[in-house]
Amino acid sequence: MRKHVASLFSLLLLSVVSANVSASEKKAAMAVSPAADRSALAGDGIAMFLPPGIADYPASLALAKTPVSVGPLPADWPIAPKFSRKAGKTFVSVTVPEGSDLYGTGEVTGPLRRNDRSIELWNTDNFGYADKQAAGRRLYQSHPWVLGVRKDGSAFGLLFDSTWRAELRTGRKIKLSSDGPPMPVIVVDRDSPQAVMRGLAELTGTMPLPPRWALGYQQSRWSYYPDSEALRIADEFRKRKIPADVLWMDIDYMDGFRVFTFSPEHFPDPKRFNADLRARGFHSVWMIDPGVKSEPGYGVYDSGQARDVWVKDAKGKDYEGEVWPGMTKYPDFTRPDTRRWWADLYRDFMAQGVDGVWNDMNEPAVFNVPGHTMPADNQHRGGGDMAAGPHLQYHNVYGMLMVQATREGIEAANPERRPFVLTRANFLGGHRYAATWTGDNVSTWEHLKLSIPMSINLGLSGQPFSGPDIGGFGGEATPDLWGHWIALGAFYPFSRAHAMKDTGRKEPWAFGPEVEKAARIAIERRYRLLPYLYTLFRDSSIDGLPVMRPMFFADPRDADLRREEQAFLLGEDLLVVPKWARAPKLPKGVWRKISLVEGDGKDAYQAELKLRGGAILPLGKVVQNTGEESLGPLTLLISLDEKGEARGRLYEDAGDGYGYRQGDYLLTTYRAESRDGLVRVDIEGAEGKRARPSREIVVQVTTDEGVFTAKGDESAGISVSLQPPVL
Structure with missing residues (x-):
């Protein structure tokens, strides 16, 4: 985080139109600007547009560094946003060049081509992409970014630099309506879509080089336990000569779902277990959720209480919500002290021989409440570089800030090794901290086919390290479906099969000899390609x-x-x-x-x-x-x-x-x-x-x-x- 983050959010909060503003303020908020007050070139084929009321480019969580002017905007610059405010909302409209095809928009379902779509930017726990209100247009991540390709093959990209809840519509015009204050917009305009993607990387940074083992085939289930069962799965891979590099540990490894603990019954000696996995040529990745069980005497909870790290409700009290361990409190990752506390928790955890970490449920998810998350008026206190603000402002970056702290903790615990972090929730620019998967899909042909445009559009939104749960997480996979899915899944950037508790087994050998043979061939193809990958x-x-x-x-x-x-x-x-x-x-x-x-x-x-x-x-x-x-x-x-x-x-x-x-x-x-x-x-x-x-x-x-x-x-x-x- 940079020191100017506080100035950004101070400006943003001052721009919010609250429910009790005066009539004159409401009238002023409805004023429409035909173009930005300030615009300038910020690089080769990159222009930044600042809306009325913002003199300098504010800090950004999406960007790796603050853009600076390198010269005036040319008079013939082809794409410029229009800004307006009304009833406490910010509106941005950009006219699309005729005949353009649109892509990106992050992690949503639907076709590869994103023309005439509506996307909600509000990270949502959405099992099976089936939430009646969210459907597939609001999933676990938010990427306020659109890539456009003109008829002649030249391309442009639009980055709406705001973390607030918003709706993005694509058509003859690209329109963003946000619950937050005015935001900068960056336009990248270059001679090819590849050149625009390089421009996005110049702005948001690039993915750190992962460890090579993270490119291998990976097997998961909710859950492999006890430790003897996990080792049995590893042994089956070796006995059947099916290549694999990673075995994943879901929440049942914990003691009563308390994060940073190990079940004394199921994993009494995790360090020994991880050594046994290593001896078999496997690495391990373990799940850590954000919710900390509200239980005095539980060390993680007690240390969090002592440092007052929790998100507050609208009345200033610690917010509690129900997740796997019962009632939990949620770390406020906008606070530097909270991020340091969270990072420090990984020192002893990684010392057990853990190779990678899987941050799940970090939209953040909350059970048995409308919207499956905490109230929008919960309060984040910020501190240091980040200003205080409501959950409405920080919801979309909650998971991103969590994996940033996770990555920093793993780096400190194992300074000689490259971290591997996987996250369910994230935001534009979050590829700097973690890989991702497309959440809780199901075992259907529809979701198999959706996985290709979803993964491609994540890549076209700056996240190159992604893939779905091979075979489908929920539901029952037929042998034919699983065979076709693993044959495709060997070529996802992130290649992991996963399965939900109480569904049938979904290991490569679970569907009979023909599918097992197909899985072996597919995965062997991936391993032959590893030098290229x-x-x-x-x-x-x-x-x-x-x-x-x-x-x-x-x-x-x-x-x-x-x-x-x-x-x-x-x-x-x-x-x-x-x-x-x-x-x-x-x-x-x-x-x-x-x-x-x-x-x-x-x-x-x-x-x-x-x-x-x-x-x-x-x-x-x-x-x-x-x-x-x-x-x-x-x-x-x-x-x-x-x-x-x-x-x-x-x-x-x-x-x-x-x-x-x-x-x-x-x-x-x-x-x-x-x-x-x-x-x-x-x-x-x-x-x-x-x-x-x-x-x-x-x-x-x-x-x-x-x-x-x-x-x-x-x-x-x-x-x-x-x-x-x-x-």
Whole structure:
């Protein structure tokens, strides 16, 4: 947090039109400004617009740093917001260029293309996306951001910089109505959607590079307990040769659902248990909710009481709401002291061998009350850099502030290791602190198909590390549904299967031999792709581009690709077409079908994979977890373009820790060129101080006639003959 946060919220609170304002004030509040009082360029293709009454850009929770003027706004700047106030609400309207297709808007259901939609920005505990009032247009996160792509492929982005409850409507105009005071609006206008996404990253920051193990396949259930049952699941993966890296611990590991505790019956020795998991090649992620049981004698509660860390009700008393442990109190994460207290709680918790943390129920969720959350007039006291304000102001960032404190606590507890945090609730910019999943979906074909546009639009809203619960959290999955879902789920950026208590088992082997085989093939494909995926994650940590991308990223000018929501891209080189996709719109040019593991082309469930002409895809061998060496040998799968050329990149580092920041990494660019029936593969360039391993390279050139293979040493170039026999 920065010191100017207090000035932002002071300005915001002074701008609120309360119920007892004078008639003259109400009349003034209805005044309409045709444009902002102040506008300026804030970077290359980035403009900021300040509404009437705000002289300087206020602080922001969404932005990584405060934008500053770098020059006046050009007279021909194409997109400008209009601001107005009425009856205590703020209204912003932006005219959309004719023929534009709209995307982003964060975590909501519906089609990939977000034109003519209504989104509520109010984080909501919404099981099955079925809340009668919220439906799928109000879920667990809020992203006041819209990406637009014009007919010619150029693009723009709109960032409405406010945390207050709001409604966002998209159509011929994009309209935001907010319960809060006037807000800045930032417009990014560049020559491609990729360039706009880089602009968003310049504003909101990028995802920290996760530990490599977090990219592996992950298995969860509400809940695996006792510890012997969790170890049995881990052993089943190893016995059945199904790769996996992470086992998740839901709330039943706790002592009576008290956060930061372990059940003496179910997990009497968590440190030993985590060591046993590590011995099996597994990492563990454990759930921590925000609600602290109101119980004197419970250490976490007592320490919170002593430091007076709780959210207050409208009368200034500690607010209590019911969640899993019964009546609980909620930390007020707007207070620096509360965030420090919360972060300190992780020191002893992580010392038990915990690898990652899962913050759930942090909208915040409250049982048995209207809206499933605390009252909007609850009070957050702020302090230090943050001003006091109502829950109406801070609700949407409650989860974000929580995971910020969680991440800081894990970093302090394990300073030599990269944190992994997953969160259910978040806000625009919260990717700086945590990965996410799409909440409590259910085992239906509808939710399987929704998962693709939901994950893509999260990526187009600045969150590259996301995915749904594979197989569906609630309800019963049929073998056919689960088989198709795992075949797709192997390619989500965050690949985790999860299941609700009292539903049938949803491990890969729970649906019979055919689905188990399909799951093994799908997950083995993911593990072969890990060198490519890790390179994409590293790129995203630098430029902010999503890992999972819409098809139109292959050609933003191709209108046929704008609505495609069955197939998608991983990076720019790999195209994924689910088996169930019907007549998907695919990009023009050279895209060659590839095989990664034996049987993937004949299996009834596997997605079709296509490699872009001109790409070199780095592949590892099949391993059971990321702790095993996978690049001995390293495979380079090549698809030549029309000129007979291809390039590809491979990023390598220790997989954890921060040595890469001091140059302990190796980024290699490989180049292939075809001449006279031979394809020559060389290292075109390299970055980083990490020593190049001595290893064998397998080069495979995929063509319309077949796959041609050669082997050699990485230190020397390798030539592949494009002559029979075809392997």
